[in-house]
Amino acid sequence: xxxxxxxxxxxxxxxxxxxxxxxxxxxxxxxxxxxxxxxxxxxxxxxxxxxxxxxxxxxxxxxxxxxxxxxxxxxxxxxxxxxxxxxxxxxxxxxxxxxxxxxxxxxxxxxxxxxxxxxxxxxxxxxxxxxxxxxxxxxxxxxxxxxxxxxxxxxxxxxxxxxxxxxxxxxxxxxxxxxxxxxxxxxxxxxxxxxxxxxxxxxxxxxxxxxxxxxxxxxxxxxxxxxxxxxxxxxxxxxxxxxxxxxxxxxxxxxxxxxxxxxxxxxxxxxxxxxxxxxxxxxxxxxxxxxxxxxxxxxxxxxxxxxxxxxxxxxxxxxxxxxxxxxxxxxxxxxxxxxxxxxxxx
Numbered sequence: 001x002x003x004x005x006x007x008x009x010x011x012x013x014x015x016x017x018x019x020x021x022x023x024x025x026x027x028x029x030x031x032x033x034x035x036x037x038x039x040x041x042x043x044x045x046x047x048x049x050x051x052x053x054x055x056x057x058x059x060x061x062x063x064x065x066x067x068x069x070x071x072x073x074x075x076x077x078x079x080x081x082x083x084x085x086x087x088x089x090x091x092x093x094x095x096x097x098x099x100x101x102x103x104x105x106x107x108x109x110x111x112x113x114x115x116x117x118x119x120x121x122x123x124x125x126x127x128x129x130x131x132x133x134x135x136x137x138x139x140x141x142x143x144x145x146x147x148x149x150x151x152x153x154x155x156x157x158x159x160x161x162x163x164x165x166x167x168x169x170x171x172x173x174x175x176x177x178x179x180x181x182x183x184x185x186x187x188x189x190x191x192x193x194x195x196x197x198x199x200x201x202x203x204x205x206x207x208x209x210x211x212x213x214x215x216x217x218x219x220x221x222x223x224x225x226x227x228x229x230x231x232x233x234x235x236x237x238x239x240x241x242x243x244x245x246x247x248x249x250x251x252x253x254x255x256x257x258x259x260x261x262x263x264x265x266x267x268x269x270x271x272x273x274x275x276x277x278x279x280x281x282x283x284x285x286x287x288x289x290x291x292x293x294x295x296x297x298x299x300x301x302x303x304x305x306x307x308x309x310x311x312x313x314x315x316x317x318x319x320x321x322x323x324x325x326x327x328x329x330x331x332x333x334x335x336x337x338x339x340x341x342x343x344x345x346x
Contacts, residue, residue: 014340017333021070024083025090032091032142036134043123043131047098049114053122064114067341068093068204075208075222077330086208088146092156093204095139100163100200102132107171108259148210155210155219159203166196173262178270178284184262186271186309190231193264197237198230205334218324225320229338232313236342238263239306242294254290264309266293269302276300314338 033044045051052058069090076086104110105118106125112118120128143152169192173184206223214222241256242265256263266284270277280296283289297303321334 012333012336014333014336017074017336018066018070021073021083021090022066024073025066025069025087025094028087028091029094032095032138036138039127040131040134043119043127044098044135046122047102047113047119047131047135048094065341066094067337068097068200070337071201071204071226071334072208074330074334075205075210075214076212077208078205078222078326078334079209079212079214079218080327081212085212088142089152089204089207089211092139092143092146092152093200093207095135095142096156096160096163097200099132099135099139100167102128102135104167107167143207146211152207152210155203155207155223159199162195162199166192166194166199170196170261174260176262179281183270184267186264186267189262189264189267190309193231193234194227197234198227201230201233202226218326221320221324225317225334228313228317228320229341232310232317232338232342235264235306235310235313239265239303242266242297243303254294257284257290257293260287265302265306266297267302268305268309269297269300272301272305274300310342314342 029048030050033041033048035041036044042051042055045055046053049058049064072086072090072093073083074086075089077083101113102119105113106120106128110118111121116122118128119131123131139156140153143149143156146152169188173188173192176182176184202223202225205226206219209219209222238256241251241263242254244251244253246253257266266280270281270284276296276299280293280300283293283296317338318335321331326334
C-alpha cells in the first residue's frame with residue numbers, strides 16, 4: 001500500500017485477527033506476570049480475567065477484546081515486520097491499561113468490572129493499588145528489555161502522561177457546572193477523551209511500528225490513528241452508558257449521570273439550539289431523574305451529535321492511515337477495526 005492510496009480491498013475477519021493476536025501475546029503476558037510476587041500476580045491475573053479470587057482458573061474468562069494487543073501486533077506487521085516483533089509493545093501497553101483500570105475503579109468507586117467484583121472489592125483497596133503499581137513497573141521493565149528500548153519508553157511515557165491528564169480532567173469535570181462560563185465544552189471533552197482513552201490505543205500501534213522498524217512518519221501516523229479511534233470509542237461508550245442495555249454493556253445504565261460525569265452526548269445536547277436544552281440543563285443542575293435527563297438529551301439531539309462525532313473521529317483515523325505506506329494486509333485489518341468495535345452504535 002502506498003502513501004495516500006485507499007486501503008486494499010482485503011476481506012477481514014476481525015474476530016479471527018483479534019484471536020490470532022491474543023494467542024501470539026498471551027504466552028509473553030503470562031511469563032511477565034509470572035515473575036511478580038505470587039499474591040500480586042494472582043491479583044493481576046484476576047484483573048486480566050485469567051483467575052478467580054484465590055488463583056483458580058476463571059470459569060469463564062471475562063477479559064476484554066484485546067484491542068491494544070492487536071494494535072501493537074498489527075502496527076509491527078503494517079511496518080513489514082513479523083507480528084511477534086510487536087509482542088513486547090503489546091505486553092507493555094496491556095499491562096499499563098490494566099494498571100489504569102485498577103486505579104480508575106478505585107477513584108470512581110466502581111464496584112464491578114466485566115460483570116464481577118473489581119479488584120479493590122475482591123482484594124481490598126490497598127492490595128489493588130499495589131497490584132496496579134506492580135503492573136506499571138512490569139510494563140516499564142518489559143519495554144526496557146526490548147529492541148529500541150529507550151525510544152519505546154519515551155513513547156510509553158508520553159502516552160501515560162496524556163492518560164493521567166485525561167483522567168485528571170475527567171475527575172475535575174464532574175465538579176464543574178452543567179451551564180454557565182465554567183461549563184465543560186465539547187472541545188474540552190474531545191481533548192480529555194483523546195488523552196484518557198486514545199493515548200494508549202495510539203501508543204500501542206505506534207510502539208508496534210517502532211519495534212517493527214518503521215520510519216518516524218509511520219509511527220506518528222499510527223499514533224494519530226489510534227488516538228482518533230480511542231476518542232470515537234469513548235464517545236460511543238458514553239452513548240452506551242446512557243442508552244445501552246446493561247445486560248450487554250455490563251455497566252449500570254445512567255451511572256455517569258448520577259456521578260455528574262460530563263459525557264459527550266449530554267454536552268452536545270446542552271450546546272444545541274433546541275428548546276429542550278434549557279429543560280435538560282435545569283434537570284441536571286437539580287440532580288433530577290437520570291432517566292428523564294437521558295430522554296431529554298436524546299430529544300435535544302445529543303445522541304445524533306455523538307454518532308456524528310464518532311464518525312468524524314473514525315474518518316480522521318482512516319485519513320491518518322492512508323497518509324503513509326503500510327503493508328496491505330495489516331492496513332486492511334487496521335481499517336476494519338472501527339466498524340467492528342463501534343458497529344454496535346455506528
